Amino acid sequence: MxxxxxxxxxxxxxxxxxxxxxxxxxxxxxxxxxxxxxxxxxxxxxxxxxxxxxxxxxxxxxxxxxxxxxxxxxxxxxxxxxxxxxxxxxxxxxxxxxxxxxxxxxxxxxxxxxxxxxxxxxxxxxxxxxxxxxxxxxxxxxxxxxxxxxxxxxxxxxxxxxxxxxxxxxxxxxxxxxxxxxxKGFALFEVDIHGKASHGSRPDLGIDAIAKAGFFLVELDKFAHQLQRRFDKEANPPETGAPSIHCGIIRGREEVASYPAKCTIHIERRNIAGETQEGITKELEVILENLVAAVPDFKHELRSTFFRPPxxxxxxxxxxxxxxxxxxxxxxxxxxxxxxxxxxxxxxxxxxxxxxxxxxxxxxxxxxxxxxxxxxxxxxxxxxxxxxxxxxxxx
Structure with a gap:
C-alpha cells in the first residue's frame, strides 16, 4: 500500500x-x-x-x-x-x-x-x-x-x-x-452476579447467573427513576439536571447449553455537585444487599472502576x-x-x-x-x- x-x-x-x-x-x-x-x-x-x-x-x-x-x-x-x-x-x-x-x-x-x-x-x-x-x-x-x-x-x-x-x-x-x-461527573462500576455452572440439562445442579442478574436490573431501573425524581420538589433543582444511572454492557456465558456461573454488568452513573464516590457506591451496595436478603442464592461482587467529579x-x-x-x-x-x-x-x-x-x-x-x-x-x-x-x- x-x-x-x-x-x-x-x-x-x-x-x-x-x-x-x-x-x-x-x-x-x-x-x-x-x-x-x-x-x-x-x-x-x-x-x-x-x-x-x-x-x-x-x-x-x-x-x-x-x-x-x-x-x-x-x-x-x-x-x-x-x-x-x-x-x-x-x-x-x-x-x-x-x-x-x-x-x-x-x-x-x-x-x-x-x-x-x-x-x-x-x-x-x-x-x-x-x-x-x-x-x-x-x-x-x-x-x-x-x-x-x-x-x-x-x-x-x-x-x-x-x-x-x-x-x-x-x-x-x-x-x-x-x-x-x-x-456533571460520572462513575463506572462493574457488578458480578454469581451462579453455578452446569450442563443445561441439569437444573438441579446449576444456578443461572444471568437470571439472577435480572433481579438486579429491575431494581437498578427502579433506582434510575428514583434519581430522576429526587429533585422534583426542590425550588432550585441542579442546573445540570438530576443524576442518572444505567446499565451499558451485560456479559454472560459463551454458549447456550450451559448454566452460566457469572454475569457481569457494567454500569455508568452520572453524578452532580455534592455527590461523592463513597456515597454513590453505597447506594448500589444497599440495592445488592437487599437482593441477598430477598432472592435465594443471590451472590454478587461490586467494583468501582472509575470516577470523575463534576x-x-x-x-x-x-x-x-x-x-x-x-x-x-x-x-x-x-x-x-x-x-x-x-x-x-x-x-x-x-x-x-x-x-x-x-x-x-x-x-x-x-x-x-x-x-x-x-x-x-x-x-x-x-x-x-x-x-x-x-x-x-x-x-
Whole structure:
C-alpha cells in the first residue's frame, strides 16, 4: 500500500485547518469492535504544524501510542497565562453514515467524524496560538492538544502530571457558542452476579447467573427513576439536571447449553455537585444487599472502576465575564447564553489543580452519532473570539 501523502502544514485558515485535522483518523482505540489507530498521526501533524512556525513544542507520551502535544508561546513576563485545551481523539468511525474522514462542506456545514467533537475547536485554538506569536504578550499562551478524552482522559491527566499549569483555560468542546460553566461527573462500576455452572440439562445442579442478574436490573431501573425524581420538589433543582444511572454492557456465558456461573454488568452513573464516590457506591451496595436478603442464592461482587467529579465555575467569575464580552463582539452583539451541560469534560481535571475553565466551542451536531457536522460560520466566529480573549487575558 502506498504511503499517505503528508498533510499541508502551511494552512492558516480555520476552516481549511479543521478539514485537514478531520481527514486524519484519530479514532480512540478503546472503542468499536475494531479499535481505532489512536492519536499518533494527528499529534505528529500538529507537532509539524507548530514547528513549521518555530513554536516551542512538547511531546507527552506516558502511554505508548497515546501522545499529547503542548505548544507554547511564552510571554515577556508579569502577565497571566491561558491554556486552550482540546482533545485530538474521536469516537469510532464504525457505523458512520458516509465518509467519516471527508470533511466535506455542504450548505454551510462541514461533515465528518470529529468536525464538531472537537477538531474544529482545536483548529481555532491552534490559530489563537499562532496569533499570540505576532503579539508582545506578557503572559504565556498554551495549546494542550490532548489524547484520550473520549475514554479516560489520560492526555489531560498526563499533561497535569508533567507540571503544565495556567491561570485559566478554555475547553473547546462544541457548545453551540454557549458558555458552559458547570457539568456533571460520572462513575463506572462493574457488578458480578454469581451462579453455578452446569450442563443445561441439569437444573438441579446449576444456578443461572444471568437470571439472577435480572433481579438486579429491575431494581437498578427502579433506582434510575428514583434519581430522576429526587429533585422534583426542590425550588432550585441542579442546573445540570438530576443524576442518572444505567446499565451499558451485560456479559454472560459463551454458549447456550450451559448454566452460566457469572454475569457481569457494567454500569455508568452520572453524578452532580455534592455527590461523592463513597456515597454513590453505597447506594448500589444497599440495592445488592437487599437482593441477598430477598432472592435465594443471590451472590454478587461490586467494583468501582472509575470516577470523575463534576465541574462548577460561578457565573460571576471574572474569566467568564471576559470570555462573554469577546464572544459577544465576535458574534455581532448576540446575546450569549451561560448554562450547564450534562456531559463531562476535562475542565473538571483542570479545576482539581485550581485552573478555572470555561467550555466554549462552535455550533456542532451529531456527536457520537452516525452523522456529525459543524456550522462553518460559527467556527469563524469562535476563532475570532479565541484570539481576542487571549490577547486581553495575556496582555
Amino acid at each position: 502506498p504511503a499517505e501523502a503528508p498533510k499541508d502544514v502551511s494552512i492558516e485558515e480555520v476552516v481549511a485547518l479543521t478539514q485537514t485535522l478531520v481527514q486524519i483518523d484519530s479514532s480512540n482505540p478503546d472503542f468499536g469492535s475494531t479499535g481505532g489507530p489512536g492519536e499518533t498521526a494527528i499529534a505528529t501533524y500538529i507537532t509539524a504544524w507548530l514547528q513549521h512556525r518555530d513554536i516551542e513544542t512538547h511531546w507527552i507520551e506516558q502511554t505508548k501510542g497515546r501522545p499529547s502535544v503542548v505548544g507554547i508561546v511564552r510571554g515577556s513576563g508579569g502577565g497571566k497565562s491561558l491554556m486552550f485545551n482540546g482533545h485530538i481523539d474521536t469516537v469510532t468511525l464504525l457505523g458512520y453514515d458516509g465518509d467519516a474522514l471527508g470533511a466535506q462542506i455542504i450548505d454551510g456545514n462541514m461533515y465528518g467524524r470529529g468536525t464538531a467533537d472537537m477538531k474544529s475547536g482545536l483548529a481555532a485554538a491552534m490559530l489563537a496560538l499562532l496569533h499570540a506569536k505576532t503579539l508582545n504578550l506578557k503572559g504565556d499562551m498554551i495549546l494542550a492538544a490532548v489524547a484520550d478524552e473520549e475514554s479516560e482522559s489520560r492526555g489531560t491527566e498526563q499533561l497535569l502530571a508533567a507540571g503544565w499549569r495556567a491561570d485559566a483555560a478554555i475547553i473547546a468542546e462544541p457548545t453551540g457558542t454557549d458558555i458552559i460553566n458547570t457539568h 465541574y462548577y465555575l460561578p457565573r460571576d467569575h471574572a474569566f467568564i465575564k471576559l470570555v462573554e464580552g469577546h464572544l459577544t463582539t465576535a458574534m455581532g452583539g448576540a446575546l450569549i447564553t451561560i448554562r450547564a451541560e450534562k456531559y463531562w469534560t476535562d475542565a473538571a481535571l483542570l479545576s482539581d489543580v485550581d485552573i478555572p475553565s470555561v467550555i466554549l466551542g462552535p455550533r456542532g451536531y451529531g456527536l457520537h452519532s452516525e452523522k456529525e457536522w459543524v456550522e462553518v460560520e460559527s467556527l469563524r466566529q469562535l476563532s475570532d473570539a479565541f484570539k481576542s480573549t487571549m490577547e486581553e487575558f495575556c496582555s
